[in-house]
Amino acid sequence: MSIVVTGATGHLGRLVVESLLDRGVDPAEVVATGRSVERLADLGERGVRVERLDFDDVPQDVPWLAAGDVVLLVSGSEVGRRVDQHAAVIGLAQRAGAARIVYTSAPAADDTALVLAPEHAATERVIRESGVPFTFLRNGWYTENYLPTFEQAAATGVVAGSAGDGRIASAPRADYAEAAAVVLAEPGHENAVYELSGDVAWSFDELAEAFAAALGREVAYQRLTSEQHRDVLLGAGLDEGTAGFVVALDQNAAEGLLAVTTGDLARLVGRPTVPMPQTVSSWSR
Ligand SMILES: NC(=O)c1ccc[n+]([C@@H]2O[C@H](COP(=O)([O-])OP(=O)(O)OC[C@H]3O[C@@H](n4cnc5c(N)ncnc54)[C@H](OP(=O)(O)O)[C@@H]3O)[C@@H](O)[C@H]2O)c1
Incomplete structure (x- = not known):
């Protein structure tokens, strides 16, 4: 096989x-x-x-x-x-x-x-x-999705977004990859549906805190409305479609759609998932 x-x-x-x-x-x-x-x-x-x-x-x-x-x-x-x-x-x-x-x-x-x-x-x-x-x-979400946000925060001291108080149950790609390897190599996962996520759902204030710790500088979360967010993204050179998509994803985050934690990922890999601050600290320079 x-x-x-x-x-x-x-x-x-x-x-x-x-x-x-x-x-x-x-x-x-x-x-x-x-x-x-x-x-x-x-x-x-x-x-x-x-x-x-x-x-x-x-x-x-x-x-x-x-x-x-x-x-x-x-x-x-x-x-x-x-x-x-x-x-x-x-x-x-x-x-x-x-x-x-x-x-x-x-x-x-x-x-x-x-x-x-x-x-x-x-x-x-x-x-x-x-x-x-x-x-x-x-x-669920990859923690690495926020690497460009980290680079921006390094330059500006700001994490800007329209996710409000929404939380994100992210895990690093390597955790999802390990879970995939487990279900590929092991028998017993026929017709199973796993809802994979990090163990902890974090807020954007906590993301800014993790960035600040990794960068050794102040970083603040700037809450934008969807309109303001869209304007910032267009100003940064994104096209209408991409800006609309990013704003819609933040709206989804605000609604809590990316915050669900089921424990499926930790169960498959047999250990806790790697916390967001730990992944972010590996980005520090
Ligand atoms: N959960 C999340 O947070 C999240 C975030 C981003 C994306 N995703 C999804 O997860 C997938 C894997 O993530 P990733 O970070 O590994 O993305 P990635 O680095 O962009 O990898 C995507 C892979 O799909 C291949 N691919 C795309 N179109 C193809 C085609 N027409 N024929 C054959 N291969 C094709 C790419 O091939 P090439 O190398 O030739 O381009 C690449 O190997 C993404 O493709 C996307 O669907 C999930």
Whole structure:
């Protein structure tokens, strides 16, 4: 049985491959796929099978995906095009007789107002309809999403946003990757849906505090209205669509949609998740 990882050129996919190897999975049983296989050459040198897979050009069948294999479908990054792209990979896995598709989804994907949920909910439906057993990893927020905010705070002393008193139950990508490696390598996760998050939901005041500690300077959280936030983002050069998306996500955070903590992530990895301040402290220079 092989474990096929899509998006292995990305941050999360690479961490999953590393985590599988750390857990003692035979590199010869891991297939790392991506659009730019040259970026996976180092994994190839470690014995991992490296194969090209472009979601926009998925073949009818491939020699490296066979009956009984498990496929990790890391959700793509081309927002608005992902359902068709994901469906192409799901079709490939279905035709090959894959034993299971593990999909990185979004919190409460089928029952949330989260702006980015509809593509994930649609993908979950395609997987269910394929008849291939599945595991849904409904990943909460990555702490690393706030790395650009940290850079801004380093320059300005301000964390500006319109999330109000909303809280974020984030965890670092490596924690989500470890959970993915666990469900890929272990039996017993058939048709399971995990709501993954950090153990602690933090506020933006606490984020500013963590930044201040890491930077050794004062950092304050500036509460903006959605209108003010949008204007700041447009002023910083974002286009209308991206600015609207960022403001909508902050609105979702204000509504508490990213604050839910279920303990699923800690249970899967068998330890507490890495707290936000610890990840932030690793960014200090
Ligand atoms: N939970 C969160 O906080 C959060 C935040 C951001 C994103 N996400 C989601 O989680 C996913 C993984 O996160 P990440 O940080 O690892 O993102 P990332 O570094 O941008 O990786 C995305 C991966 O998807 C691949 N991909 C995109 N379009 C593709 C296509 N047409 N064919 C084949 N591969 C394609 C990329 O390939 P290339 O290297 O060739 O571009 C890359 O390997 C993202 O794609 C997104 O869906 C979640």
